[in-house]
Amino acid sequence: MEREHIIMAKQVALYVLLVSVAIAGITTAPPLTIVILVFFGFKIYELVYFRSAKFIAIKNRISAHIQDRNDLNDHIEELKSTHIGADMTRRGHSDYHDNSKWNFKRSGFKKITNAPNVYNCSRSVCDGSRRDPMKYVCKYFGFSADEPTLSKFENMLNNFTAVEDGKNSLTSEKNEILASISDDVPFLIKKFSKKLLAKKLGFKDVDLSDTYYPSFKFQYVSAGGNASTENTIVMDIPNLNAMVNYLNDRIKWKKSVAGQRALMTSALRKHILERDNYTCRQCGISTYAEPHLLLEVDHIIPVSKGGMTTEDNLQTLCWRCNRTKGAKLNV
Numbered sequence: 001m002e003r004e005h006i007i008m009a010k011q012v013a014l015y016v017l018l019v020s021v022a023i024a025g026i027t028t029a030p031p032l033t034i035v036i037l038v039f040f041g042f043k044i045y046e047l048v049y050f051r052s053a054k055f056i057a058i059k060n061r062i063s064a065h066i067q068d069r070n071d072l073n074d075h076i077e078e079l080k081s082t083h084i085g086a087d088m089t090r091r092g093h094s095d096y097h098d099n100s101k102w103n104f105k106r107s108g109f110k111k112i113t114n115a116p117n118v119y120n121c122s123r124s125v126c127d128g129s130r131r132d133p134m135k136y137v138c139k140y141f142g143f144s145a146d147e148p149t150l151s152k153f154e155n156m157l158n159n160f161t162a163v164e165d166g167k168n169s170l171t172s173e174k175n176e177i178l179a180s181i182s183d184d185v186p187f188l189i190k191k192f193s194k195k196l197l198a199k200k201l202g203f204k205d206v207d208l209s210d211t212y213y214p215s216f217k218f219q220y221v222s223a224g225g226n227a228s229t230e231n232t233i234v235m236d237i238p239n240l241n242a243m244v245n246y247l248n249d250r251i252k253w254k255k256s257v258a259g260q261r262a263l264m265t266s267a268l269r270k271h272i273l274e275r276d277n278y279t280c281r282q283c284g285i286s287t288y289a290e291p292h293l294l295l296e297v298d299h300i301i302p303v304s305k306g307g308m309t310t311e312d313n314l315q316t317l318c319w320r321c322n323r324t325k326g327a328k329l330n331v
């Protein structure tokens with residue numbers, strides 16, 4: 001109680017100071033000074049508001065909801081870091097120098113020459129990669145048409161689709177939380193301190209860009225450096241679907257597996273969610289109860305433990321149950 005009185009006293013003192021400075025300023029100062037005064041006046045108002053008991057009460061009221069959303073964000077960040085193991089360094093290291101006189105210096109070129117996702121090639125290979133992207137990625141970045149590679153790409157597709165769905169959930173949930181407290185937050189704060197309000201409430205910064213998709217680049221530069229072409233293939237959702245289908249067409253399946261296994265494409269994912277009526281098979285929560293809920297498709301017996309991509313072995317789980325399951329499996 002006493003602390004609140006001190007805060008109140010401080011607030012009053014600040015307002016008095018602000019108002020007197022403002023009056024003194026407005027009567028004597030040129031326009032620029034007025035702008036500066038208004039700016040600092042608002043900053044002080046902000047500072048006082050975010051320390052007020054009223055704001056802290058709002059924050060406490062919604063803290064569990066915000067924590068849940070931040071957990072979802074962490075989960076999505078983990079899904080984003082799915083790797084397919086494209087690393088040309090596994091072929092070995094060497095020490096290469098270009099000692100030619102002209103020594104091509106176009107900026108940016110040298111930096112990416114040795115990047116693991118860039119393949120320096122002839123003009124015809126670069127052109128070929130445009131005509132048949134998945135074939136060229138496999139051939140020049142060392143992905144063989146076998147089951148483990150296919151599983152990796154399917155897993156990546158499944159996880160990245162969840163990321164894309166999850167990003168929408170994050171945005172919708174944030175808007176929903178902010179709407180629920182809208183009546184309690186002063187107009188000026190809502191209008192001019194939107195970002196700071198989100199930060200003070202405890203929202204984590206969320207990266208909504210799609211730069212996490214791996215990309216492969218074919219690059220041709222002529223000997224003199226005058227001519228160059230490049231072709232970048234970004235492994236986004238449509239390309240991951242294309243890759244899964246491409247690999248499947250080329251795999252020589254063992255008799256026991258052929259025909260039994262489904263392909264974990266976006267279409268199958270959608271089918272499983274529909275089959276399970278958008279309901280988590282573990283805890284029973286659904287998108288009917290929680291409209292922005294992130295639902296994922298899970299292998300009941302994980303692929304790493306010999307589980308197959310068959311409809312019987314796939315189930316809908318909410319992100320919370322899937323995360324708990326993942327954590328248990330990793331122990």
Ligand SMILES: [Zn+2]
Binds near residue numbers: 280281284285317322
């Ligand atoms: Zn669940």
